[in-house]
Amino acid sequence: DQQVKQNSPSLSVQEGRISILNCDYTNSMFDYFLWYKKYPAEGPTFLISISSIKDKNEDGRFTVFLNKSAKHLSLHIVPSQPGDSAVYFCAASAExxxxxxxxxxxxKLSVKP
Amino acid sequence: EAGVAQSPRYKIIEKRQSVAFWCNPISGHATLYWYQQILGQGPKLLIQFQNNGVVDDSQLPKDRFSAERLKGVDSTLKIQPAKLEDSAVYLCASSPWVVEAFFGQGTRLTVV
Structure with a gap:
């Protein structure tokens, strides 16, 4: 039973455009959400997080939105750059x-020049 | 600041052999995690230490996996005997507080 779901295995975006990565969760006890970025042959790198008491958190080109009623969060990258090409993991932690x-x-996000 | 160090980077062993992985967390980080990442999956927690005590090992296959964190710093994860399905990347992570973990590069284990 998967508690955190990323239903799109891959996403391709043109450089300069917006990338939107989606994540759904089932456990209502989750109260903290994180996004990690992973390049090949490296460990995941923390990108941005959001607490369940907020609905938005922004850090430079990266914004995470949380919709608790829908149990859905998304990561927006604007503008997308070729160096953003990586695998993005959504993660959650329960109280x-x-x-x-x-x-x-x-x-897996691919940003094409 | 030095990151989480793991060794070896790669390991190939035959099934039924034993293997050990080593992790040195970021200095001062009290919490240490071992995650298993099978190809095409997200990382899955195997064990979590707070200083040198185990906080959560509910998903550690204790019949073949063991881990220790002596003196609350370095940690080792051992598999004995290994099975084919243990082929994965083993990630060590540490955290100064409970949630935002910093990961090492991982050890890629192939069991043949």
Missing amino acids: GSQGNLIFGKGT
Whole structure:
């Protein structure tokens, strides 16, 4: 039973345009959400996070939106750059889990010049 | 700031052999995690330490996997005996607080 779902295995976007990566979750106890970026042969790198008490968090070109009623979050990258090409993982943590992160399967983003 | 160090980077072993992975977390990080990432999947938590105590090992296959974190710093993860389905990348991560983990490069294990 997958608690964090990233239904799009891949996404291709033109350089300069917006990239939108989606993530759905089923566990209503999740109260903290994170996005990680992973290049080949490297470990995941923390990108941005959001607490369940917020609906938006912005950091430069990256914005994460949280819709608690729909149990959905999304990562927007504007403008997309070729260096953003990587696998993006959505992760969630439940209150009281002491940081146990539940990851989605990832979405491979390709930004074409 | 030095990142999370893991070794070896790659390991190939035959099934039923044993293998050990080593992790050195970021200095001062109290929390240490071992994750298993099978190809095409997201990382899955195997075990979490807070200092040298185990916080969560509910998903660790204890009949063949073991992990320790002596003195609350370095950690080792061992598999004995290995099975074909253990082929994966083993990621170590550490955190100064409970949620935002910093990952090492991982050890890619191939069991043949």
